[in-house]
Amino acid sequence: MKILAMDTSNHPLSVALVEDWQLVAETTLNLAKNHSVYLMPTIESLMKSVDWQPEQLDRVVVAHGPGSYTGVRIAVTTAKTLATTLDIELVGISSLKLIAANVTTFAPEQLIVSFFDARRGNVFAGGYQWVSGKLVTSIPEKHVAFNSMLNALPSENRSTILVGELNDGLEEQLKNVTATQFKMAPENTTIPSAYQLALLSKQETPVKDIDGFVPNYLRMTEAEVEWQKLHPGESKQSYVREV
Amino acid sequence: MGERNLILAFESSCDETSIAVVEDGRTILSNIIATQIDSHKRFGGVVPEVASRHHIEQVTRCLKEALSKANVTYADLTAVAVTYGPGLVGALLIGVTAAKAVAFAHHLPLIPVNHMAGHIYAGRFVSDFEFPQMALLVSGGHTELVYIESENDFKILGETRDDAAGEAYDKIGRVLGVTYPAGKTIDQWAHQGEDTFDFPRAMEKDASYDFSFSGLKSSFINTVHNAEQRKVTLNKEDLAASFQQSVVDVLAEKTDRALDRFPVKQLVLAGGVAANLGLRERIERDMHQKHPATKLIMAPIKLCGDNAAMIGAAGYVAYQHQKRAQMDLNAEPGLSF
Ligand SMILES: Nc1ncnc2c1ncn2[C@@H]1O[C@H](COP(=O)(O)OP(=O)(O)OP(=O)(O)O)[C@@H](O)[C@H]1O
Ligand SMILES: [Mg+2]
Numbered sequence: 001m002k003i004l005a006m007d008t009s010n011h012p013l014s015v016a017l018v019e020d021w022q023l024v025a026e027t028t029l030n031l032a033k034n035h036s037v038y039l040m041p042t043i044e045s046l047m048k049s050v051d052w053q054p055e056q057l058d059r060v061v062v063a064h065g066p067g068s069y070t071g072v073r074i075a076v077t078t079a080k081t082l083a084t085t086l087d088i089e090l091v092g093i094s095s096l097k098l099i100a101a102n103v104t105t106f107a108p109e110q111l112i113v114s115f116f117d118a119r120r121g122n123v124f125a126g127g128y129q130w131v132s133g134k135l136v137t138s139i140p141e142k143h144v145a146f147n148s149m150l151n152a153l154p155s156e157n158r159s160t161i162l163v164g165e166l167n168d169g170l171e172e173q174l175k176n177v178t179a180t181q182f183k184m185a186p187e188n189t190t191i192p193s194a195y196q197l198a199l200l201s202k203q204e205t206p207v208k209d210i211d212g213f214v215p216n217y218l219r220m221t222e223a224e225v226e227w228q229k230l231h232p233g234e235s236k237q238s239y240v241r242e243v
Numbered sequence: 244m245g246e247r248n249l250i251l252a253f254e255s256s257c258d259e260t261s262i263a264v265v266e267d268g269r270t271i272l273s274n275i276i277a278t279q280i281d282s283h284k285r286f287g288g289v290v291p292e293v294a295s296r297h298h299i300e301q302v303t304r305c306l307k308e309a310l311s312k313a314n315v316t317y318a319d320l321t322a323v324a325v326t327y328g329p330g331l332v333g334a335l336l337i338g339v340t341a342a343k344a345v346a347f348a349h350h351l352p353l354i355p356v357n358h359m360a361g362h363i364y365a366g367r368f369v370s371d372f373e374f375p376q377m378a379l380l381v382s383g384g385h386t387e388l389v390y391i392e393s394e395n396d397f398k399i400l401g402e403t404r405d406d407a408a409g410e411a412y413d414k415i416g417r418v419l420g421v422t423y424p425a426g427k428t429i430d431q432w433a434h435q436g437e438d439t440f441d442f443p444r445a446m447e448k449d450a451s452y453d454f455s456f457s458g459l460k461s462s463f464i465n466t467v468h469n470a471e472q473r474k475v476t477l478n479k480e481d482l483a484a485s486f487q488q489s490v491v492d493v494l495a496e497k498t499d500r501a502l503d504r505f506p507v508k509q510l511v512l513a514g515g516v517a518a519n520l521g522l523r524e525r526i527e528r529d530m531h532q533k534h535p536a537t538k539l540i541m542a543p544i545k546l547c548g549d550n551a552a553m554i555g556a557a558g559y560v561a562y563q564h565q566k567r568a569q570m571d572l573n574a575e576p577g578l579s580f
Pocket of ligand 2: 382515
């Protein structure tokens, strides 16, 4: 099985070609550059370098968020369009789970919490554990204030491994947390690998409704939040119609 | 007979996700348009992040439908065309990204299309184009007179210095309690009223070919607010008719003068506001009386608003002119001719 895997949910861009769960080629850019400009050329040149044709692909795997809205949309649009147009499998994996998977620990019950900065002291975060070689979600992903997330971590005798990039604001909050125990994972774990992404797709079933596949934003738009406040219970199933 | 040229076209610059298949630049085989208007109506105008979210929900469904309605497969296609600007960056990116993926997957050339050239090419479904040509482009974000010396060679003669005509319609519509987009309703009311308010005709006598609609908009809003303060109810049909008359007078006057100065074979009336019946009637009458040698091409009303068929028609011409984009094509929100 030939897999194309991609992640552009935050600053890094990672693309991998994987065959029968073995890495064939991978490129990761960590440049904070425009994913719209770099994603397709990276896919194109990787495919060319290993002499793969698009029609040989069997599966596309994408990190579907959370993360930068625009970044996530670029990879998700690319992935769902490729899967549709080539009529192949699509698998979506959480962008948070992807970096949590960089922490390979086999200590049972070790909790790994990954997070992305979501501005104004907030993060997107989720908690995971390795169970018989599989990474399972044990704390649901949410958009949350960083300090309240930290304060809710287990305290007794169990330390949590935190994975994520700390900016100044988040670092400040981290200092003020005393009740819980945690260790920061080494910095290299914050960089996503599309090879890892492909491997994570092994446990997943492909998306059934590719047309309905959208990013996991974890947040409504501000306009929508405001509107729903003023119009409780009025939301419709769909606001888009064909003309 | 040569092989038929089939272009798969993508349009997602604002609040419509549209994908079409166009044959030889002049026959629409399919033109799927999924509009988000009902969503943005809730907010009184297009919210960019909401628009991007709707586009990504619609894009592959529209793609499959465009191909199946046209009864063609990927193997039949000649090229993929896509709007890459101007428009909302996050919205444009969905069409650009999807178009690149399809072009890559099927080894097809990718053709970048300017959305405004697309609006002009809606006229191509009415008549063949001859050059030199002029276009009066009136839409939600633009109001311009474009001189087209030869095919695919666009030059702006004049443009709005502030609000676009469509934008002015939407803003004054809001003051009258009409939901976004207000153009069509104001147009209907205008036909039932009379120009009793005599609003200003900005820059009508100015030597340039530029437009300005913000003064008209302010004058309109002030009139309505003053009346409200005095607890007087103004006739909304007369307000609409007066506003529309002012817009149409300026557009027609400038077009007339541009045609005197730059004689052309054809005038194309296009863009969302080209659906305006008052404008269509006036330009038709003026052309007949003042420029009988210039052929008027009015974009079909159904193709005045955003749609991918017009992008396919413009893409066909760009294709013949060897315009190609590579996989690094990006959205250009501020693109102009
Ligand atoms: N009959 C009408 N009379 C006047 N205005 C109209 C009419 N029908 C539509 N409009 C206006 O047309 C505009 C939409 O046109 P269009 O879809 O071309 O704009 P846009 O795509 O948002 O902007 P642009 O093409 O400049 O990027 C809206 O402002 C709408 O009110
Ligand atoms: Mg438009």
